[in-house]
Amino acid sequence: MTALSAAPTRPRVPIDDGFAPARVWAMMLRYLYLLRSSWPRTLELVYWPAIQMILWGFMSRFLMTNSSWVARAGGVLLAAVMLWDVMFRGQLGVSVSFLEEMWSRNLGHLFATPLRPYEWVISLIFMSLVRVAIGAIPSALLAIPLYHYSIFSLGLPLIAFFSLLMFMGWAMGLAICGLILRNGLGAESIAWFAVFILAPVSAIYYPVSILPWWLQYVAWCLPSAHVFEGMRAVMFQHTFPVDHFLAAVGLDFVWLAAGGIVFLIFMRQARRRGALMQMGE
Amino acid sequence: MMQRVPEPVVSVSHLTKRFGDIVAVDSLDFSLARGVTAALLGGNGAGKTTTLSMLLGLLLPSAGCIEIFGENMLTHRHRVLPRVNFSSPYVDLPHRLTVRQNLTVYGRLYRIRGLSQRIESLAADLQIGEFLDRPFGKLSAGQKTRVALAKALLNEPELLLLDEPTASLDPDTGDWVRSYIEAYRHHGNATILLASHNMSEVERLCSDVMMMKKGRIVDRGSPSELIARYGRATLEQVFLDIARGPHGDLPREAAQ
Numbered sequence: 001m002t003a004l005s006a007a008p009t010r011p012r013v014p015i016d017d018g019f020a021p022a023r024v025w026a027m028m029l030r031y032l033y034l035l036r037s038s039w040p041r042t043l044e045l046v047y048w049p050a051i052q053m054i055l056w057g058f059m060s061r062f063l064m065t066n067s068s069w070v071a072r073a074g075g076v077l078l079a080a081v082m083l084w085d086v087m088f089r090g091q092l093g094v095s096v097s098f099l100e101e102m103w104s105r106n107l108g109h110l111f112a113t114p115l116r117p118y119e120w121v122i123s124l125i126f127m128s129l130v131r132v133a134i135g136a137i138p139s140a141l142l143a144i145p146l147y148h149y150s151i152f153s154l155g156l157p158l159i160a161f162f163s164l165l166m167f168m169g170w171a172m173g174l175a176i177c178g179l180i181l182r183n184g185l186g187a188e189s190i191a192w193f194a195v196f197i198l199a200p201v202s203a204i205y206y207p208v209s210i211l212p213w214w215l216q217y218v219a220w221c222l223p224s225a226h227v228f229e230g231m232r233a234v235m236f237q238h239t240f241p242v243d244h245f246l247a248a249v250g251l252d253f254v255w256l257a258a259g260g261i262v263f264l265i266f267m268r269q270a271r272r273r274g275a276l277m278q279m280g281e
Numbered sequence: 282m283m284q285r286v287p288e289p290v291v292s293v294s295h296l297t298k299r300f301g302d303i304v305a306v307d308s309l310d311f312s313l314a315r316g317v318t319a320a321l322l323g324g325n326g327a328g329k330t331t332t333l334s335m336l337l338g339l340l341l342p343s344a345g346c347i348e349i350f351g352e353n354m355l356t357h358r359h360r361v362l363p364r365v366n367f368s369s370p371y372v373d374l375p376h377r378l379t380v381r382q383n384l385t386v387y388g389r390l391y392r393i394r395g396l397s398q399r400i401e402s403l404a405a406d407l408q409i410g411e412f413l414d415r416p417f418g419k420l421s422a423g424q425k426t427r428v429a430l431a432k433a434l435l436n437e438p439e440l441l442l443l444d445e446p447t448a449s450l451d452p453d454t455g456d457w458v459r460s461y462i463e464a465y466r467h468h469g470n471a472t473i474l475l476a477s478h479n480m481s482e483v484e485r486l487c488s489d490v491m492m493m494k495k496g497r498i499v500d501r502g503s504p505s506e507l508i509a510r511y512g513r514a515t516l517e518q519v520f521l522d523i524a525r526g527p528h529g530d531l532p533r534e535a536a537q
Contacts, residue, residue, distance in 0.1 A: 026390045030386040104373055108339055109374065112337045268341075271340060271341045273300070274334060
């Protein structure tokens with residue numbers, strides 16, 4: 001018979017019934033190991049935001065001399081593209097970490113441990129922050145020498161805009177994870193394109209008033225439209241629009257609750273269908 | 282003087298799972314005592330993996346009740362899961378992470394005290410030390426099985442569920458894994474439930490065999506009891522009698 005080096009010495013594992021930050025950290029560690037093991041993945045996080053910023057930087061430079069609107073606040077397009085990227089990367093940060101588990105057929109193992117779904121969700125959110133930081137900070141810093149524009153000149157409102165867009169990104173990310181759980185890996189492309197459905201109505205590069213009247217109603221239901229209107233108010237009128245801020249905060253709560261509910265419903269459905277054991281490439 | 286009956290580790294009653302019109306598991310009733318190695322034995326589609334998935338809480342039953350360590354799995358699975366673990370060929374560990382990283386992540390999920398020591402001792406026991414720092418995806422099938430077993434034993438589970446633990450292994454590695462499972466049960470007084478269609482494995486490891494067919498337990502006993510009941514020489518012949526025979530649900534004498 002095979003010898004065991006040590007007879008089991010129970011209990012080695014705590015039998016608890018509550019939230020454990022240690023499990024959140026364990027899941028973050030899992031994604032950080034993955035990022036560390038693959039430099040192309042890390043490079044990709046930096047690459048797209050930087051390319052976007054460079055393209056829109058040249059566009060801004062051109063429009064500064066041809067558009068009086070852009071000329072009033074030189075960095076308005078650059079600030080918009082960088083903030084939009086925050087939301088996109090925020091959503092992608094949640095969805096891609098989730099997809100990693102699907103690609104590696106690991107969901108069955110994870111949910112046979114004491115890991116709770118909300119602990120996993122918290123780890124996805126923290127990882128989204130890490131991914132956004134890796135992607136957004138280099139491009140924001142690069143814009144300073146290239147185009148003499150610093151998004152940090154927005155001051156304190158930048159923190160508000162950043163947080164509001166991250167919250168919306170997480171809400172979308174959770175809903176997308178739920179949809180992928182529901183429909184399997186065949187639906188993984190939703191993670192990359194879903195957010196762009198909202199781009200035209202988020203009024204990233206133009207005011208909401210440009211939209212047809214009926215689409216304006218849709219726009220005002222999005223936290224992102226309030227953020228971009230707010231950003232333009234800060235840049236053009238040098239005032240912080242409290243009404244847009246409060247509207248965005250309220251809407252973010254609604255969006256996060258909706259995203260969380262969609263995720264939990266489809267998670268439960270996955271347990272009913274046996275999908276946690278079957279999903280994978 | 283009344284003798285105290287020990288509480289079963291696993292107690293399943295009327296457990297049923299339907300997928301639409303298909304009944305995958307049909308009103309199962311069984312219980313398992315501490316320290317036994319039991320098997321769910323049956324052909325493909327008999328309901329073995331579905332039963333294990335429900336015991337782990339990965340799949341919600343359509344009806345019935347599962348109690349593990351006296352706790353209801355439907356309402357208190359998180360109190361139970363720290364004391365349970367499993368291994369299955371149907372799920373994988375992340376391929377890009379090294380073996381050590383995988384074991385570290387799972388060890389932290391179980392909040393194991395002295396994790397580095399535990400990984401080192403498992404690595405020594407299961408002979409995986411030489412590839413601890415290799416990505417899991419680059420291991421051979423036999424090496425992956427041993428790593429999966431290491432993951433399953435990280436938390437020193439009192440209940441270990443194993444789905445086809447030696448599938449796709451060469452005879453030497455298969456024999457080695459069986460020996461290890463035997464040793465683990467013996468040392469830890471653990472309860473082991475394995476799903477398999479490998480008869481020699483079941484004969485060697487299990488003292489209690491539940492024969493499954495079409496989602497139901499059609500017979501139960503020790504390997505020797507089943508062999509005697511069906512008047513056969515091996516468990517494989519018993520299995521074939523049940524799977525193929527016109528009176529498959531009944532022992533031969535009863536059918537006659």
